[in-house]
Amino acid sequence: MGKTERSFKLLVASIVIFTGISMGAFHVQANGQAPSYNYSYWGDSISAPDAYKPTTLVNGEDLGIGPFIEPSDIHVTEDQMIYVVDSGNNRVVMLNHRFQLIDTVASFDNNGKKDQLSNPQGIFVTKEKQIFIADTGNNRIVQLDQNYQLVTIIEQPSSDLLKDDFVFQPLRVVVDNAGRVYTMAEGVFDGFMEFNVNGEFNTFIGANRVQVDPIELLWKRLSTQAQRSQMVMFIPTEFTNLDINEEGFIYATNGDNSSDKIKKLNARGTDILRREGYFDPIGDIRYPIDIGPSRLIDIDVSDSEMYSVLDSKRGRIFTYNNDGHLMYVFGGIGNRRGLFHTPVAIERVSEQFLVLDKALGEITVFKATNYGHMINQAVRSYYEGDEESAYHFFKEVIEMNANLEFAYAGIGKALLRQGDYKGAMENFKKSLDQKNYSKAFLLYRKEVLKDYFPTILTTILVAVIGLFVWRFYRKLIKRRKEITIE
Numbered sequence: 001m002g003k004t005e006r007s008f009k010l011l012v013a014s015i016v017i018f019t020g021i022s023m024g025a026f027h028v029q030a031n032g033q034a035p036s037y038n039y040s041y042w043g044d045s046i047s048a049p050d051a052y053k054p055t056t057l058v059n060g061e062d063l064g065i066g067p068f069i070e071p072s073d074i075h076v077t078e079d080q081m082i083y084v085v086d087s088g089n090n091r092v093v094m095l096n097h098r099f100q101l102i103d104t105v106a107s108f109d110n111n112g113k114k115d116q117l118s119n120p121q122g123i124f125v126t127k128e129k130q131i132f133i134a135d136t137g138n139n140r141i142v143q144l145d146q147n148y149q150l151v152t153i154i155e156q157p158s159s160d161l162l163k164d165d166f167v168f169q170p171l172r173v174v175v176d177n178a179g180r181v182y183t184m185a186e187g188v189f190d191g192f193m194e195f196n197v198n199g200e201f202n203t204f205i206g207a208n209r210v211q212v213d214p215i216e217l218l219w220k221r222l223s224t225q226a227q228r229s230q231m232v233m234f235i236p237t238e239f240t241n242l243d244i245n246e247e248g249f250i251y252a253t254n255g256d257n258s259s260d261k262i263k264k265l266n267a268r269g270t271d272i273l274r275r276e277g278y279f280d281p282i283g284d285i286r287y288p289i290d291i292g293p294s295r296l297i298d299i300d301v302s303d304s305e306m307y308s309v310l311d312s313k314r315g316r317i318f319t320y321n322n323d324g325h326l327m328y329v330f331g332g333i334g335n336r337r338g339l340f341h342t343p344v345a346i347e348r349v350s351e352q353f354l355v356l357d358k359a360l361g362e363i364t365v366f367k368a369t370n371y372g373h374m375i376n377q378a379v380r381s382y383y384e385g386d387e388e389s390a391y392h393f394f395k396e397v398i399e400m401n402a403n404l405e406f407a408y409a410g411i412g413k414a415l416l417r418q419g420d421y422k423g424a425m426e427n428f429k430k431s432l433d434q435k436n437y438s439k440a441f442l443l444y445r446k447e448v449l450k451d452y453f454p455t456i457l458t459t460i461l462v463a464v465i466g467l468f469v470w471r472f473y474r475k476l477i478k479r480r481k482e483i484t485i486e
Contacts, residue, residue, distance in 0.1 A: 035047055036048045036049060036050045036051060036328065036329060036330055037329060038326055038328065038329065038403070038404060039278065039279060039285055039286075039326060040278075040403070040405060041278050041405055041431075041432045043278075043279065043285055043286065045286055046403045047403075048328065048329075048371075048401050048403065048404065049369065049371040049400055049401055050330065050369050050371065050372070051319075051327070051328035051329075051330055051368065051369060051371055051372030051375065052317075052328075052330045052353055052366035052367065052368055052369065052372050053338070053366060053367055053369055054337045054338035054364055054365070054366050055352075055365050055366065055367045056099065056364075056365040057337070057362050057363070057364055057365070058095070058099045058362060058363040058365065059360075059361055059362040059363070060086070060089075060093070060361065063093070063095075063100075063101045064101065065093065065101065065104060066089070067361050068084070068086045068088070068089070068093075068361035068362065069086065069087070069088025069089050069361060070087050070088040070358050070359075070361070071084055071085060071086050071087060071088070071344075071345075071356055071358060071361060072085050072087045072120075072121045072122070072344055072345065072356075072358060073085040073121060073122045073123055073134075073172065073344070073345050073356070074123075074345045074346075074347045074354055074356045074363070075123045075124055075125055075347065076347045076348065076349050076354070077125050077127075077129075078127060080096070080097035080349050080350065081094060081095070081096060081097075081102070081125070082094070082095040082096070082097070082099070082347075082349065082354070083095075083123050083125055083131070084356070084363070085120050085121065085122065085123050085133075086104075087119055087120055087121060088119075089106070090106055090116060090117045090118055090119065090120065090137075091104050091105060091106035091117065091120075092104065092105045092106075092117070092120065092123060092131070092133060097349055097350075099363075099365070103148075105117075105131075105144070105148050108142070108144055108148055108149065108150050109149065109150060110150055110153075115150070117133065117135050117137075117138070117142070118135060118136070118137025118138045119135075119136050119137030120133050120134060120135050120136060120137070121134050121136040121170070121171045121172065122134035122136075122170065122171055122172035122173050122183075122184075123173070124173050124174045124175050126175050128146075129145070129146035130143060130144070130145060130146070130151065130175070131143065131144040131145070131146075131148070132173045132175055132181065133173075134170040134171055134172060134173045134183065135170075136169050136170060136171060136186075139155065139156060139167065139168050139169055139170075140153050140154060140155045140156075140168070140170070141153070141154040141170050141173055141181065141183060141195075141199075152199050153199075154170075154181065154195055154199040155168065156168045157193070157195070157200075157201035158201070159201050161190075161201075161203065161204065162201075166187075167186075167187075168185060169185055169186035169187070170183040170184070170185050170186075170193075171183075171184050171185060171186055172184040172241055172242055174242055174243065174244040174250065175244070176244060176248040177246075177248055178197070178248070179196075179197035180194060180195065180196060180197065180202075181194070181195040181196075181199070182194055182195075182205070182242065182244070182250060183195070184238075184239050184240075184241065184242055187238075188204075188238065189207070189208075189238055190204040190207050191204040191205050191206040191207035191208075191239070191269060192204065192205050192206055192239065192242060192250065192252070204269075205250075205265060205268070205269030206239075206250065206252065206263065206265040206269040206271070207269070208238075208239070208254050208256065208260075238254065238255060239252050239253065239254045239255075240253045240254055240255050240295075240296060240297045240298070241253050241296075241297055241298045241299055242299070243299050243300055243301045243307075244301070245301045245305070248267065249264050249265065249266060249272075249301075250263075250264070250265040251263070251264050251265075251273075251299050251301045251307055252264075252265060252299065253296040253297065253298065253299045253309055254296075255295060255296075255297075257292075257293050259275075259280040259282060260273070260280070261280075261281070261282045261283070261294075261296050261309075262281050262282070262296065262299065262307070262309060262320075273324070274322060274323050274324050275324045276323040276324050276325070277320070277323060277324035277325040277326060277406070278325070278326075278405070278406070279326075280324065281309070281318070281320045281324045281326070282294060282296075283295075283296055283309065283311045283316070283318050284311065284314065284316070284318075287314075291313060291314070292313070294311040294313060294314065294316070294318075295311060295312050295313050296309045296310065296311060296312075297310055297311075297312040297344065298310040298344065298345050298346050299346075300346050300347055300348055302348050303380065304321075304322065304379055304380045304383035304384070305321070305322035305383065306319060306320070306321055306322065306327070306376070306379060306380075307319070307320055308320075308346055308348070308353070310343055310344075310345070310346045310355070312342075312343060312344070314332060314333055315331050315332050315333040315334075315339060315340040315343050316329055316330070316331045316332060317329065317330055317331045317346055317353065317355065321379045321383075321406075322379075322383060325406040325409070326406070327375050327376075327379065327406075328371075328372060328375060330353075330366065331343070331355065337364070338364065338366070340355060340357045340360070340364065341357055341359040341360050342357055342358040342359035342360070343355050343356065343357055343358075344356055344357070344358040351367065351368040351372075351373060351376070352365055352366060352367050352368070353365070353366040354366075370400075371397070371400045371401065374393050374396045374397045374400070375393075375397055375404075375407075377389070377393045378390050378393035378394045378396075378397055378407070378410055379410070381393055382410060382413060382414060385417075387414040387415075387417045387418050388414075388418070390410060390413075390414040391411055391414040391415065391418075394407045394408075394410040394411045394414065395411065398411075405430070405431045405432065406431060407431075408427045408428070408430040408431035408433075409427065409428065409431035409433045409436065411427045412424045412425075412426075412427035412428040412431060412433065412436060412437075412440065413436065415427065416436065416439070416440055416443070421440045421441075421443045421444035421447055422440075422444050424436070424440040424444075425437055425440045425441055425444060428440055
């Protein structure tokens with residue numbers, strides 16, 4: 001999708017928002033329900049089947065360890081171990097995939113002395129079971145091994161890149177396969193802080209673009225130096241969270257209202273996120289003016305480059321495929337099961353979603369419905385190159401929700417890979433995917449020309465030979481007439 005086309009559709013959607021033509025996407029606040037929905041090519045909110053249903057609530061009291069107090073983060077490992085950062089209790093709680101208590105960690109041995117966590121905010125566990133804790137209250141990152149023994153501590157870094165009054169307060173942390181540590185720190189606007197395997201600060205990566213107010217920029221240029229010094233500085237926005245996939249790409253969310261609220265950063269800190277959906281992945285594209293756009297505060301990247309983001313304003317979880325198409329939405333703010341008070345973190349356990357609520361001190365477990373499972377499988381199959389399975393899964397999805405336009409695009413892409421260009425054209429037309437429709441059309445035209453080329457060539461040759469014979473015959477008749485006259 002071109003930038004011009006995307007901008008036009010965003011403009012249309014904005015006009016619809018501000019004129020209040022349709023409020024379907026946010027009826028959840030009015031009637032206490034949390035209906036599932038998606039967005040059409042034109043930006044209309046369209047109802048959809050539930051992709052996930054709440055099944056279980058997990059809290060500290062049921063686990064027999066006392067209530068969670070303002071928990072802030074949750075992490076799930078490959079072997080489906082669940083780590084919960086219970087910030088108010090200064091501890092980390094470990095559960096298995098059945099949500100049974102395994103252990104808790106609140107302190108560790110530090111050179112023969114008992115060292116305790118203080119208001120931890122983030123956690124990451126590597127494949128080798130190395131536990132990295134953003135121990136915010138102690139201004140450090142603590143690394144423990146699988147036996148909870150201290151490995152190293154990353155404390156206040158020293159660098160020319162940091163201000164003299166900088167105070168290190170890590171909030172979230174991830175680690176790549178090479179052992180580099182990336183942390184989101186309080187008050188840091190230059191991006192994520194990168195530390196090498198020895199815990200030494202390297203640099204910042206992925207700083208957000210500066211958001212400039214044109215009116216204030218004009219005033220700055222017209223003002224005196226003294227007046228300018230009193231004005232707000234143009235500084236990048238802070239990130240709100242991060243996650244990392246197996247390939248080492250960092251997926252991040254930020255708190256501004258731009259089109260790149262979600263980023264996929266490579267090793268150089270360059271954003272390489274694909275935004276090929278009908279709209280940029282920003283959460284809700286339609287919302288009440290008094291509430292404003294989605295504020296994305298957490299992100300979870302799954303297999304096949306599917307990723308989910310959490311909107312703290314409306315408590316919704318938005319899941320996108322690797323191209324940026326919105327797959328499904330669920331959740332909301334409220335008092336019923338499946339709704340939240342203050343959601344702060346999300347994670348996946350196989351086909352289940354975990355949503356951590358800070359105020360309620362509990363985890364809501366969501367299980368995929370048949371509809372959600374089919375969408376996940378369709379996206380996975382296409383990503384893995386299994387076009388035949390992707391085709392059948394997308395067909396199943398459409399039978400359950402004929403309004404899911406990107407599913408037609410998925411069928412079209414599967415057929416395109418299989419060489420069925422005519423069928424691909426038909427589905428791209430239904431999904432209004434002009435770019436891929438043009439691609440399928442060119443391939444289909446080439447295929448038709450190839451199939452009929454021998455017939456066309458034969459026809460041309462016959463026509464040429466016939467024309468030659470006809471001209472020869474005319475000349476022959478003319479010559480005979482001339483001889484007869486003589």
